[in-house]
Amino acid sequence: MTPPLGESIAVDEALVILKVLFLVLLYLFIWRIVRTASKDVRLPQESFILRPGEAEAAGLSQPSAIQTGKLTVLKSPALEPGTTYELDSTPLTIGRGGQNDVPIEQDEFASARHARFEPRRDGVWVQDRGSTNGTFVNGAQLERPRRLAPGDVVRVGETDLRYDR
Amino acid sequence: MRALSARNRELLNLLVVGMLTGLGFASVYIARSEIVSPESLTYAAFFLLVYLVAHVVARLTVPYADPYLLPLAGFLTAIGLTEIYRLNPDDAFRQGLWVVLGVALFSAALVALRSDYRRLESYKYVIGFGALVLLALPAFPVIGREIRGAQLWVEIGPLQFQPGEFAKILLIVFLAGYLREKREVLAQGRLKDFGPLLLIWGGAMAVLVQTNDLGSGLLYFGIFLGMLYVATARLVFVMGGMALFLAGSAFVYRIIPRVEDRVTIWLDPWPHAQDEGYQLVQSLFAIAFGGFGGTGLGKGTFTTSDGTNLIPDLNTDFIYAALAHELGLVGIAAVLLVYMLFAMRGFRVAMLAQDGFSKLLAAGLTFGFALQTFIIVGGVVRLIPLTGITLPFVSYGGSSLLANFVLLAGLLLVSNRALAPRD
Numbered sequence: 001m002t003p004p005l006g007e008s009i010a011v012d013e014a015l016v017i018l019k020v021l022f023l024v025l026l027y028l029f030i031w032r033i034v035r036t037a038s039k040d041v042r043l044p045q046e047s048f049i050l051r052p053g054e055a056e057a058a059g060l061s062q063p064s065a066i067q068t069g070k071l072t073v074l075k076s077p078a079l080e081p082g083t084t085y086e087l088d089s090t091p092l093t094i095g096r097g098g099q100n101d102v103p104i105e106q107d108e109f110a111s112a113r114h115a116r117f118e119p120r121r122d123g124v125w126v127q128d129r130g131s132t133n134g135t136f137v138n139g140a141q142l143e144r145p146r147r148l149a150p151g152d153v154v155r156v157g158e159t160d161l162r163y164d165r
Numbered sequence: 166m167r168a169l170s171a172r173n174r175e176l177l178n179l180l181v182v183g184m185l186t187g188l189g190f191a192s193v194y195i196a197r198s199e200i201v202s203p204e205s206l207t208y209a210a211f212f213l214l215v216y217l218v219a220h221v222v223a224r225l226t227v228p229y230a231d232p233y234l235l236p237l238a239g240f241l242t243a244i245g246l247t248e249i250y251r252l253n254p255d256d257a258f259r260q261g262l263w264v265v266l267g268v269a270l271f272s273a274a275l276v277a278l279r280s281d282y283r284r285l286e287s288y289k290y291v292i293g294f295g296a297l298v299l300l301a302l303p304a305f306p307v308i309g310r311e312i313r314g315a316q317l318w319v320e321i322g323p324l325q326f327q328p329g330e331f332a333k334i335l336l337i338v339f340l341a342g343y344l345r346e347k348r349e350v351l352a353q354g355r356l357k358d359f360g361p362l363l364l365i366w367g368g369a370m371a372v373l374v375q376t377n378d379l380g381s382g383l384l385y386f387g388i389f390l391g392m393l394y395v396a397t398a399r400l401v402f403v404m405g406g407m408a409l410f411l412a413g414s415a416f417v418y419r420i421i422p423r424v425e426d427r428v429t430i431w432l433d434p435w436p437h438a439q440d441e442g443y444q445l446v447q448s449l450f451a452i453a454f455g456g457f458g459g460t461g462l463g464k465g466t467f468t469t470s471d472g473t474n475l476i477p478d479l480n481t482d483f484i485y486a487a488l489a490h491e492l493g494l495v496g497i498a499a500v501l502l503v504y505m506l507f508a509m510r511g512f513r514v515a516m517l518a519q520d521g522f523s524k525l526l527a528a529g530l531t532f533g534f535a536l537q538t539f540i541i542v543g544g545v546v547r548l549i550p551l552t553g554i555t556l557p558f559v560s561y562g563g564s565s566l567l568a569n570f571v572l573l574a575g576l577l578l579v580s581n582r583a584l585a586p587r588d
Contacts, residue, residue: 011195018192019461022185023492026499029181029240033233033506036174037513048515048524049398050348089519 067123069150069165076159078104085161091118094156095129109133110157115142123147124163126154133157171232171584172224178236179220182243183213189247189462196463197251208250208261212243215268222272226279227581231514234580237507238558238573242566244500245559248487249480251463256480256561263563267570274574282578286522289342296335297368299328304375329381330555330568334575337388337533341525344396348521352397365389366406370413379414379424380540380552384533386410391532392525395515431550447476448486448545459493480561482553485545501542504557508535511576517583527579530572 071085071092085092085102094102095114104110111131118125127145128135135142136155148154148163155161169177187209194206216239223235242264250257278285285292302319319328344351365386372382390406393399418424426441434442434449451467454460467475467487476483489497511531518524534557541560544551555565557572 014195015192015461015464018188018195019458022188022192022462023495023499025181025185025188026240026496029178029185029236030499030502030506032181033178033237037233037506037509048512048518048528049395050521050524 066119066121067165068119069124069148069163071117071154071161071163074153074160074162076104076107078106078110078159087117087119087124089119091116093117093129094159094161095131096157104157104159107157107159110159114156115154117148118145131156171229172220175223175232175235176217176220178233179213179216179239182216182236182239183209185240186212186243186247189244190250192461193247193251193463196461208246208257211261212246212264215265219268219271222275223577226275227577229584229586230577230581231510231584233510234507234573234576237503237510238569240503241500241507241558244488245484245556245561247462248484248491248559249561251465251491252467252480252487259563260561260566263566266563267566270567271570271574274571275577278574278578279581282526282575282582283520283522285338286342286345289339292335293339293343296332296339299332299335300368300372301375302328327562327564330564331571333384333388333533333537334530334568334571336385337392337529338526338575340389340392341522341529344392344525345521348396351393351402352399366409366413370417374417374421378552378554379417379427379550380544380554383410383540383552384537384554387536388529388533391536392529395525395528396521427550427552431547434547444477444483445545445547445551448483449547451476451486452489452546455490455493455497457494459489459491459496462491465491478553481555482541482551482560483545484556484560485542488559500559504535504538507531511535514576514580514583518579519583523579523582527576530575534569534572 066089068089069087071087073079073081073083075081079102092102093100093113093116094104094110095112096105096107096110097103097112098105100113104114111129111133113129114131115135116127116129118127125145125147126135126137126142128142137146137148137152139155150163150165152163153160154163187206190206190209216235219235219239223230246257246260246264249260305319319326368385370382372385386406390403393406394403414424418428430437430442430445434445437443438446451465455465460466465487467479467490476486479487485497488500492500508531511527511534515524515527515531518527537554537557540549540552541554541556543549555562557569558566
């Protein structure tokens, strides 16, 4: 069972090195996951507890607890002014690509995947999706997702949309 | 960083887990080279390969699912396999086979339910009935088997398994569907609506009496209370449920000597160090001996000089003590952090999920996982009375491992649906 003395020392050293490597790597692994998780932008600021009176929120139908509203076209080379789009529980995307919920092919200043409206519990948020010309709210370019107030005008390419409750 | 897709991040983390497994096995190999063979190092490579298969299946079926759950589970399985291997290479070989079966079951679950797991909701009563049947199986005369005083096993031919582990998953699916449907009524808190609550309380107590095991009863009832709270947000139900459970436990404490033993040992194990409390006392010594840095993987002392085991059930119920002994406080804290991260990711899945069934399912699966970890770790470190349940993903045992792989598949399915782009 007992190896020769010299060999035993080398073995002990090797084991200490392995132990330290193992622990350092393990804590790096944990730290990486904690760090990436904290940078998670898509996490909504809400609880997963289903509260009484939020019946629809629990069902498969549209959750009423999520703020909704509508978007009205003010001017656009692609859409008829006055057209409205209902914002329900699911996010709504706009852009030149046909895969968008609101496709605006004729708007030459819009990008294929331009912007996204996301109804959440704390309001309707608009987010630029890396468009070339940017998304503007009341004339100010979006740097990060922004919560819309009723009456805000969102510009995508040359299309202006007004948000109302 | 943003450019990395979820699955690529998962792959990266799995490779880190693979390296950790390699380091662990190398350490065990060097420390015990006179006992184990060099071929054992292929375990690490083989293990990584199995998890890469799971990763590829996830890539094909649930591309948007949470990228950390699989690597975290992978790490837990790896550290468990390493420790089991260190304790008994033959057990590790069997556990390795169970990991392969687990990944197969995991893949099957992902493939079968990838389009929409929510159709399970329509079968909730069938699933709930299935859970009851599984729970009752060990009580049947021919196939039921009692191991060390707990009636938790079923034996069919050469095959032994613990149906309770699978009953847990089915129970969570049933409760997710049932509570989703009934939560409005339950939240109003009228007395007649408490029927189901009392029924499940009775069920948990019956399981407890029948199996002679406090741990499973506590686990099932805890899962139920946790999910009831998620469904209704009424803290008073949880309080009431806990009071009922305590009352029931006090009764059981009086009539079942085994439970009474456990509580006595929990309160003061030292007078019983040579008889009923032997296992727990030895485990406490083992943890204490590990100290801050541990003895190092493979260097711990778990047998007396004549080769008998100091702690019975070391690779199942008491594997936490073995890990604490060899990894020390630094290492075992990291293992507990991994459990916490898994729970954190799971609850995040519940937060992101769009509908009630998914939220309840993810929250229930995560809570069950976390509670089970708490019950067994708490028991081993003498925070609560000791009960014999497994440490998820780590303990030696096929039923537990398979059930936990199904649980993992469930969380990945829910998170895939929640995170899939809807545009």
